[in-house]
Amino acid sequence: MVRVRFAPSPTGNLHIGGGRTALFNWLFSQSNKGKFILRIEDTDQERSKKEFVDEILYSLKWLGFNWDEIYYQSQRFETYRKYADNLLKSGLAYIEKSPEGKEAIIYKVPAKKINIRDLIRGEIEFDSSLIKDQVLIKSDGTPTYNFACVIDDAEMEISHIIRGDDHISNTPKQVLLYEALGFKIPFFAHLPLIMGIDGGRLSKRTGATAISDYRKNGYLSEALLNYLLLLSWSPGGNREIIGIEEAVKLFDIKTVNKTSATFDLKKLDWINNQYLKNADPEKLADELIPLLEDKKLITKEKFDRGNLLDLVKLFQARLPRLNDFVDWADFFFLDEPVMDEAAVKKYLDADNPLLSKAFGLFVQSLDNLEEYEIANIESAFRQLVADLGMEAKQLIHPIRVALTGKTIGPGLFEVIYYLGKERSKKRLLKWVR
């Protein structure tokens, strides 16, 4: 039975690196029909916070990782103590007194060669004579990381330990403890680290690192997962877009790369857009509603869901992040569009009589339409442009800016249609002298 665990320490949010470790553990458990266990490593009573536990659990759920069992190390202190006492009795550990008279339990590290077989890296050899004696129970009575970790992994019958590269040098210390305690040694797989763009560890300086920040910024969990998957693993066949169900089928821990990967926000944006394009508009609308309320663009009582769905369909193919909708589509919700000054300067010369005339005539032709629909709006526009002897784009850009305040956006005739006749007219008339 495959049993893996993800063991975060609640001294901060779940970050990208932790999310990736959780992903690979979860994937491995799913593809082997095993169990995914969550263990909260809250032995540091100073730095561990309940709010971080909540945040971590929330983020894991958002990513779609459901755990089969959950444990808290802070509830298992007697267990660690019991094993430490055993080691004391068997003479493998000793007591050290601090100047204040407090006692810590220390493991006497024997000198020997330790071989670790890593599923990703192959054999790694260590010489334990280079490792100093290890504290098991600190003088405040709490266990150290390496000690609690080994006892828990053994008691929880973890079969495969999949964790970050930064734990490689902890492994020989832990293997020694497995042997001293008479536990069976599990399989190890050390994942390469994710680096920031500056080459060092991923940090706040190099971009948001908390998983929850990505959710807040409009990334879909499917997209984040897909991106994280591609960091140090490849499904082969030049595939870039791969869903989690398929990944479960194709994943093999032995094919994970050994090299650390640099986190690239641009590629994440691209993947996010790929998912946004194909996402269910209903689902996107649900996520957008609170954001739009937040920006006071809509209110609970007064908004048309059908209309919002139309707008989502109009924009979803071109959004890198869902949140961009709020800025890009604001003109649909506001009484007056927020004007981009540079765009106004470039396209809406108030002293241009031709522009004023064209706008006036276009407003008339909107009024004369039998049916206010996209195709009719376009043909009326084409007719007008032909009559005036203008190029279409000479008028399209100014109209877009007048209606939306921006130079970018969906096709103009869709904009005019969804904005509605009255509002379109009103915004155009503003520029008619």
Next chain:
RNA sequence: GACCCUGUCGUCUAGCCUGGUCCAGGACAAGAGCUUUUCAAGCUCUCGACACGGGUUCAAAUCCCGUCAGGGUCACCA
């Protein structure tokens, strides 16, 4: 400093195990163009890498050795 891990386009990677099909393939980014309606959308094209040096071999990105570079760890933090 010691120990450990790693080294293919700017970035993520395929290929490496089982040498020849690789003067190295794909994706993101960047640049150019097309789409005569913009664009962060779409399409086309371009730029761009086997860290270096030695071996082994008829033949090396692929095997071996060394060098260099990057990263990680050396806590009564986890």
